[in-house]
Amino acid sequence: xxxxxxxxxxxxxxxxxxxxxxxxxxxxxxxxxxxxxxxxxxxxxxxxxxxxxxxxxxxxxxxxxxxxxxxxxxxxxxxxxxxxxxxxxxxxxxxxxxxxxxxxxxxxxxxxxxxxxxxxxxxxxxxxxxxxxxxxxxxxxxxxxxxxxxxxxxxxxxxxxxxxxxxxxxxxxxxxxxxxxxxxxxxxxxxxxxxxxxxxxxxxxxxxxxxxxxxxxxxxxxxxxxxxxxxxxxxxxxxxxxxxxxxxxxxxxxxxxxxxxxxxxxxxxxxxxxxxxxxxxxxxxxxxxxxxxxxxxxxxxxxxxxxxxxxxxxxxxxxxxxxxxxxxxxxxxxxxxxxxxxxxxxxxxxx
Amino acid sequence: xxxxxxxxxxxxxxxxxxxxxxxxxxxxxxxxxxxxxxxxxxxxxxxxxxxxxxxxxxxxxxxxxxxxxxxxxxxxxxxxxxxxxxxxxxxxxxxxxxxxxxxxxxxxxxxxxxxxxxxxxxxxxxxxxxxxxxxxxxxxxxxxxxxxxxxxxxxxxxxxxxxxxxxxxxxxxxxxxxxxxxxxxxxxxxxxxxxxxxxxxxxxxxxxxxxxxxxxxxxxxxxxxxxxxxxxxxxxxxxxxxxxxxxxxxxxxxxxxxxxxxxxxxxxxxxxxxxxxxxxxxxxxxxx
Numbered sequence: 001x002x003x004x005x006x007x008x009x010x011x012x013x014x015x016x017x018x019x020x021x022x023x024x025x026x027x028x029x030x031x032x033x034x035x036x037x038x039x040x041x042x043x044x045x046x047x048x049x050x051x052x053x054x055x056x057x058x059x060x061x062x063x064x065x066x067x068x069x070x071x072x073x074x075x076x077x078x079x080x081x082x083x084x085x086x087x088x089x090x091x092x093x094x095x096x097x098x099x100x101x102x103x104x105x106x107x108x109x110x111x112x113x114x115x116x117x118x119x120x121x122x123x124x125x126x127x128x129x130x131x132x133x134x135x136x137x138x139x140x141x142x143x144x145x146x147x148x149x150x151x152x153x154x155x156x157x158x159x160x161x162x163x164x165x166x167x168x169x170x171x172x173x174x175x176x177x178x179x180x181x182x183x184x185x186x187x188x189x190x191x192x193x194x195x196x197x198x199x200x201x202x203x204x205x206x207x208x209x210x211x212x213x214x215x216x217x218x219x220x221x222x223x224x225x226x227x228x229x230x231x232x233x234x235x236x237x238x239x240x241x242x243x244x245x246x247x248x249x250x251x252x253x254x255x256x257x258x259x260x261x262x263x264x265x266x267x268x269x270x271x272x273x274x275x276x277x278x279x280x281x282x283x284x285x286x287x288x289x290x291x292x293x294x295x296x297x298x299x300x301x302x303x304x305x306x307x308x309x310x311x312x313x314x315x316x317x318x319x320x321x322x323x324x325x326x327x328x329x330x331x332x333x334x335x336x337x338x339x340x341x342x343x344x345x346x347x348x349x350x351x
Numbered sequence: 352x353x354x355x356x357x358x359x360x361x362x363x364x365x366x367x368x369x370x371x372x373x374x375x376x377x378x379x380x381x382x383x384x385x386x387x388x389x390x391x392x393x394x395x396x397x398x399x400x401x402x403x404x405x406x407x408x409x410x411x412x413x414x415x416x417x418x419x420x421x422x423x424x425x426x427x428x429x430x431x432x433x434x435x436x437x438x439x440x441x442x443x444x445x446x447x448x449x450x451x452x453x454x455x456x457x458x459x460x461x462x463x464x465x466x467x468x469x470x471x472x473x474x475x476x477x478x479x480x481x482x483x484x485x486x487x488x489x490x491x492x493x494x495x496x497x498x499x500x501x502x503x504x505x506x507x508x509x510x511x512x513x514x515x516x517x518x519x520x521x522x523x524x525x526x527x528x529x530x531x532x533x534x535x536x537x538x539x540x541x542x543x544x545x546x547x548x549x550x551x552x553x554x555x556x557x558x559x560x561x562x563x564x565x566x567x568x569x570x571x572x573x574x575x576x577x578x579x580x581x582x583x584x585x586x587x588x589x590x591x592x593x594x595x596x597x598x599x600x601x602x603x604x605x606x607x608x609x610x611x612x613x614x615x616x617x618x619x620x621x622x623x624x625x626x627x628x629x630x631x632x633x634x635x636x637x638x639x
Contacts, residue, residue, distance in 0.1 A: 029477070037478045044494060161619035163570055165577050166611035169597055173604035292485050293574055297597065308578060311489050319490075327481040 137237020159231030281337030375627020381620030458518030566621030
């Protein structure tokens, strides 16, 4: 605990009071929002008609055995008392409990395997989306209303319109040689995962053959996932660049004889960066939490697919855990984006 | 310079801008085509949506008899895509109407009155926005009796915050304008100001958002039914057709092309029309 206090003190010392106040208010709101949201899901899931134990025991379960398990796990107690126990257990041990529909599956363990899968997919997708999106956006702004602009913006329009699950199916059909369904085939994981990010793990242990395999597995899902953020980033970059390119200091730069690409890249782009960072961060939050459809198309063993399958089986232990993790990631990503925005553009009011 | 008969109202000017915008023209043409197909699909479609053709080895690609191929159940893809436009357009329209009728008043109340109504409304929107919308929709759709009505309600619900937020921001901007102050100074009641003075100002952004929202709603409906939430899978619907095609991808991709292109075109149409409307109705609204 004292470590946290020291960290907070350091943060307070580093950050000016206005930012600190803003940050603490935002953090407070974020925590309240998440607790309320998870409580709502907790209660709602328990009031649903379906019976999650049916998935584990089949349609004709042994009534006595089922009763015993329900009693053991405390699922017959009042909902609010279950909620209290869930939150208490979560805060003290960080444990989410055991899955209902699948026996002997600890939800926390499963999540620690699946969260890295989703994060890895998101990171690779954004590594594709940001540079390509920004490049297209800059090109469109520089050659405004000429064919590169038309081409980039038509592409971006198409990118936001084609559903990711259709794009995924097309990619699968076109690149039939690419592997689908795992991050790495189970028999090839003969190394000790350190971070559970396979691309990083294989590099750290200098298993370049496995790195290539893992890269092949992530290519298509990441490509499909990147299409929408790429298009949105291209559009935002274009409009932000157009605004900056019309300003006086750009004309001054040109008048002083700076090369035209130098002006664009060194003066205009940094000044146009704030909205791009904002939208890119927002998209990261969306991808991390919402790669559900992509993960389903490619059978990617990530968090989204885990939660979707659990919703269908009424497995509320998984759903509430997944919902909490997803909400936490999403809220944190948005908070980080807001802080970055503040740092990039101090003109933004602290409110 | 202006002869009296060329003086135009803002509405006329917007209409002229809209007719000049190529994206609005393309978008509305696409949407009109889909509407015609949806209305007249019984005449236009070559086969009934559930009639089987046992003579082909399904699934297969385009032939003279089946222009977009045949799916794994020996059903004609083109006919099913045509019939599917009914459900998609209908579901999109109903869910966005639902979202507007819930979100716009909530946003207007939050923006105009402020205080505790605003706190309650905006806090609950924050809570809803802490989750990816598809997850909420999935929860709602499974919680409710499964079927298309559950999907429509779920998609409507996740779009409520979109309208509530936009309307609130617009109302906040309008509230500070001189003509509102003037009307308050003339002794108008808060209700009169809200309904007669402020509401006309929020119509334009809501129309733009609703048009783009229709595309998003069609996408969300298809996404949910792709995930297996929805009604009867024998009913022609683009999302479930794609889900089924995905399972038979190794034999033929054609059953996926029809519904996939249809969804993309429909969304593209609404996005283009929305872009055109935005530029025509409020040139200052800009991106996002």
